[in-house]
Amino acid sequence: MSLRRVLGLGLGLGRALGRRSYCSKSPLPPDFVEALRAVVGTPNVSTAMAVxxxxxxxESMHVCAPPDAVVWPHAVGQVQELAALCYRYRVPMVPFGTGTGLEGGVNAVQGGVCFDLSHMDTIMELSLEDFSVSVEPGVTRKALNSYLRGTGLWFPVDPGADASLCGMAATGASGTNAVRYGTMRPNVLNLRVVLPDGRLLHTAGAGRQPRKRAAGYDLTSLFVGSEGTLGFLTLATLRLHPLPEATAAATTAFPTVQAAVDCTVQVLQAAVPVARIEFLDEVMADACGRFSNMELPVAPTLLLELHGSRHSLAEQQQQTEDIVRLNGGSSLAWAEELEERERLWAMRHRAWYSALALRPGCQGYSTDVCVPISRLPDVVVETKRDLQDSGLTGPMVGHVGDGNFHCILVFNTQDKDEAERVHAFTERLGRRALAAGGTCTGEHGVGLGKRALLLEELGQEGLDTLRSIKAALDPCNLMNPGKVL
Amino acid sequence: MSLRRVLGLGLGLGRALGRRSYCSKSPLPPDFVEALRAVVGTPNVSTAMAVxxxxxxxESMHVCAPPDAVVWPHAVGQVQELAALCYRYRVPMVPFGTGTGLEGGVNAVQGGVCFDLSHMDTIMELSLEDFSVSVEPGVTRKALNSYLRGTGLWFPVDPGADASLCGMAATGASGTNAVRYGTMRPNVLNLRVVLPDGRLLHTAGAGRQPRKRAAGYDLTSLFVGSEGTLGFLTLATLRLHPLPEATAAATTAFPTVQAAVDCTVQVLQAAVPVARIEFLDEVMADACGRFSNMELPVAPTLLLELHGSRHSLAEQQQQTEDIVRLNGGSSLAWAEELEERERLWAMRHRAWYSALALRPGCQGYSTDVCVPISRLPDVVVETKRDLQDSGLTGPMVGHVGDGNFHCILVFNTQDKDEAERVHAFTERLGRRALAAGGTCTGEHGVGLGKRALLLEELGQEGLDTLRSIKAALDPCNLMNPGKVL
Known part of the structure; x- marks a missing residue:
């Protein structure tokens, strides 16, 4: 079971509806595949339909769009040669990490060559003093954290899936720990990028990793979240964090969504350095409790985790308890031992399956919006009303400290009417987030599905500016064409 | 006395040498100035030489380069009209905030119109729940923090100068608190930008302020640090932070630079959430102690500040003391009351004048580089040797938690040979930082003086990428031309 699903970010509409395949418009030039083979060797090029x-x-709702060929480079020089080749032949290129995205980012909607980067999986340049490490695109976040075991450091960004770290950089991923440790953007110090024509770019200069820079436009932040549309991320230098000495987690139930959000805001205002603060609506709390055989009241619920020294943890717990009580939350039973905490988070991580169990035989699809936290209660309440009016099942989970939440829609994919209602609901949810001063995507990205919403979010000037940057860096529109813009 | 100077970022080489003025190459078209007046009214346009x-x-070393005219818009619509006018006439535009930059960012090296934005000084949309506020370009960081008094929130980024917050965004400023609260980049949620042709762009969409987004390229981070070369920042939506309940500060002296840096690294590794950790070399410690009549050993010194709840502060203090002792630091006498702490920071803030007092009658010039912290001791020791070999006086201060430091060069500007040695030394210092995997500027920006170093830092591909972005967003090269690139 993947953590991604558990976080409610699993299989979507398209696959559920029986994935169909698009075909690329024109076949690859006959000598082109041979040229690919000359670069990486015959076993590292495939044109087999299954591959x-x-x-x-x-893992999203979008219909399968296979590339015309898949290549497995083993070194950055090969990525450069392959890109130069594609550039020369004007063949689209699609970077592929673990395929755990949620907005159709890897679907080769204009065909071309998929670069599967999973064989480039070296971890290098670990510096404990500088809190930094560099990873090739085949390295996943779990692999990195295993590697770091015993060093006292870790990489905290956790989107659920065991995604590749370069893929996480490409989509601007975040997840449960972002409220304390930030999203990918502030945690990437440098990126080695292969540009569409094969040139090599180091966004902060080759081999550099100062903790801060004021030298020119921030290319690192530009490539983080570019969803493969500007170049290949072939090495990411990441910022590491010290492991907390002690950790405690607990759940608490509230009379209303407003009370749960008020509690969250007050915890943040009190400068309690909360590491995770996750919201479950009463439908999700009920589903999770039943699925994991835990006693969870059927009520808006917060699942909190605190990190600190033993001493400061006790104080954080006390402050949190006081604020929870003030807002009518139920008393907190702290899980401090690893096993207890794992049990609690396993429950949260099974949210996806807990939701699916509400309607056996149905499929799930996860939305993603983010709003200013002051607007969260209204948006959640309106969304619940919309679900009811639409006759849909959609328990909610959210990274409430950031105002980011997901609805896990559980529906019968054979029922075309219901599938259409799901689609219409997700569009309305995106627009509701926009109307509340939020964004149509807090962490999943734009990919294929949210391009129309992106225009509404940024306006014409905003989209024109994105387009001019895309045109400047990828003038032939070969990098992951059809995405974001 | 400005805080900027105190931080060692004061008057520089050019002014010291007697500022000369450049003239714009061609005079403004005769009807153009009339058109400017039609937009903002006659009193808000000046072509007087003094103005x-x-x-x-x-406040940098760069020779004065006056614009051909100065305008004072009072509203964003006027900025748009003025920009459209300049665009039509192909006249360069230079944004001006408080003029407290340190790399010649406002010098109108190609003449044109200076937009003095200080009259747009509204603070709006404060949301305590969302920890956010929006400020026009005339609002300085001190004005904002005065406005926030009593709310329990503050804006911590502190470059020393009472700079405008939009100007701080434009240069990607940081300062003493960055080790804990980050630089400007992660603290800007949205920017309202007037593009070179007068169009209005909201980098995160109009009126939006989600804490995180994954919707398209990160335009906000692109404009932060763009040094006025891509557009006018006319409104910045900022992220606020809760004020700490308790604060304590102290100094401690070490036997070597290495010991002071080791101590810093261990404090960070121990996850002590240090708010400021400033380094003074023995020359600076001596100068500061004497200038402020405080007993400070002539030794590499750290000046630390801790923020927390009363309870957690005590623990942070204990942890810090243990680590200091382990590294041979002198025992810490904590200043906890406001008055005591202010006395300590006043000493640090007088570093500029303390340095100048080493050679009465001489002038000062502040450098700015940032290196990975593991390389800091070597770079500091090499730099001290270079100072000695060059026969220069240059006490050092640094935001050591980020690996960022400044040399305050105190020299006789009438002595051409010494001025040349200062120039050669600063070039070598920049290259030394680059050779150590660092950057030629951690917080002052590139401006006029570091363009050659920027090429060395990013390489040709990097600079070409910056240039292509500049060309895409400012195709006629009208926004602050001659800077950064």
Missing amino acids: REQHGHD | REQHGHD
Whole structure:
């Protein structure tokens, strides 16, 4: 079971509806595939339909769009040569990490060559003094944290899936720990990028990793969240964090959504350095409790985690308890031992399956919006009303400290009417977030599905500016074409 | 006395040498100035030489380059109209905030119109729940923090100068608190930008302020640190932080630079959430102690500040004391009351004048580099040797938690040979930082003086990428031309 699903970010509408495949418009030039083979060797190029289909989708609702060929480079020089080749032949290029995206980012909607970067999986340049490490695109976040075991450091960004770290950089991922440790953006110090024509760019200069810079436009932040549309991320230098000495987690139930959000705001205002603060609506709390055999009241619920020294942890717990009580929350039973905490988070991580169990035989689809936290209660309440009016099942989970939440829609994919209602609901949810001063995506990215919403979010000037940057860096529109813009 | 100077970021080489003025190559078209007046009214346009000269320099070493005219818009619509006018006439535009920059960012090296934005000084949209506020470009960081008094929130980024917050965003400023609260970049949520042709862009969409977004390229981070070369920042939505309940500060002296840096690294590794950790070399410690009549050993010194609840502060103090002792630091006498702490920081803030007092009658010039912290001891020791070999006086201060430090060069500007040695030394210092995997500027920006170093830092591909972005967003090269690139 993948953590991604558990976080409610699993299989989507398209696959559920029986994935169909698009075909690329024109076949690859005859000598082109031979040229690819000359670069990486015959076993590292495939045009087999099964392989192409495997690389033509992520875990989202979008219909499979297989590339015309898949290549497995083993070194950055090969990525450069392959890119130069594609550039020369004007063949689209699609970077592929673990395929765990949620907005169709890897679907090769204009065909072309998929670069599967999973064989480049070296971890290098670990510096404990500088709190930094560099990872190739095949390195996943769990692999990195295993590697770091015993060093006292870790990489905290956790989107649920065991995604590749370069893929997480490409989509601007975040997750449960972002409220304390930030999203990918502030945790990437440098990126080695292969540009569409094969040139090599180091966003902060080759081999550099100062903790801060004021030298020119911030190319690192530009490539973080670019969703493969500007170049290949072939090495990411990441900022590491000290492991907390002690950790405690607990759940607490509230009379209303407003009370749960008020509690969150007050915890943040009190400068309690909360590491995770997750919201479950009463439907999700009920589903999770039942699925994991835990006693969880059917009520808006917060699941909190605190990190600190033993001493400061006790104080954080006390402050949190006081604020929870003030807002009518139920008393907190702290899980401090690893096993207890794991049990609690396993429950949260099974949210996806807990939701699916509400309607056996149905499929799930996860939305993603983010609003200013002051607007969260209204948006959640309106969304619940919308679900009811639409006759849909959609328990909610959210990274409430950031105002980011997901609805896990559980529906019968054979029922076309219901599938259409799901689609219409997700569009309305995106627009509701925009109307509340939020964004149509807090962490999943734009990919294929949110391009129309992106225009509404940024306005014409905003989109024109994105387009001019895209045109400047990828003038032939070869990098992951059809995404974001 | 400005805080900027105190931080060692004061008057520089050019002014010291007797500022000369450049002239714009071609005079403004005759009907153009009339058109400017039609937009903002006659009193808000000036072509008087005194006014132009006043706007032709910041506090750096660079020779004054006055604009051909200065305008004072009072509303964003006027900025748009003025920009559209300049665009139509192909006249360069230079944004001007408080003029407290340190790399010649406002010097109108190609003439044109200086937009003095100080009359747009509204603070709006304060949300205590969302920890956010929006400020026009005339609002300084001190004005904002005065406005926030009593709310329990503050804006911690502190470069020393009472700079405008939009100007701080434009240069990607940071300062003493960055080790805990980050630089400007993660603290800007949205920017309202007037593009070179007068169009209005909201980098995160109009009226939006989610804490995180994954919707398209990160335009906010692109404009932070763009040094006025891509557009006018006319409103910044900022992220606020809760005020700490308790604060304590102390100094401690070490036997070597290495010991002071080791101590810093261990404090960070122990996850002590240190708010400020400032380094003074023995020359600076001596100068500061004497200038402020405080007993400070002539030794590499750290000046620390801790923020927390009363309870957690005591623990942070204990942890810090243990680590200091382990590294041979002198025992810490904590200043906890406001008055005591202010006395300590006043000493640090007088570093600029303390340095100048080493050679009465001489002038000062502050450098700025940032290196990975593991390389800091070597770089500091090499730099001290270089100072000695060059026969220069240059006490050092640094934001050591970020690996960022400044040399305050105190020299006789009438002595051409010494001025040349200062120039050669600063070039070598920049290259030394680059050789150590660092950056030529941690917080002052590139401006006029570090363009050659920027090429060395980013390489040709990096600079070409910056240039292509500049060309895409400012195709006629009208926004602050001659800077950064």
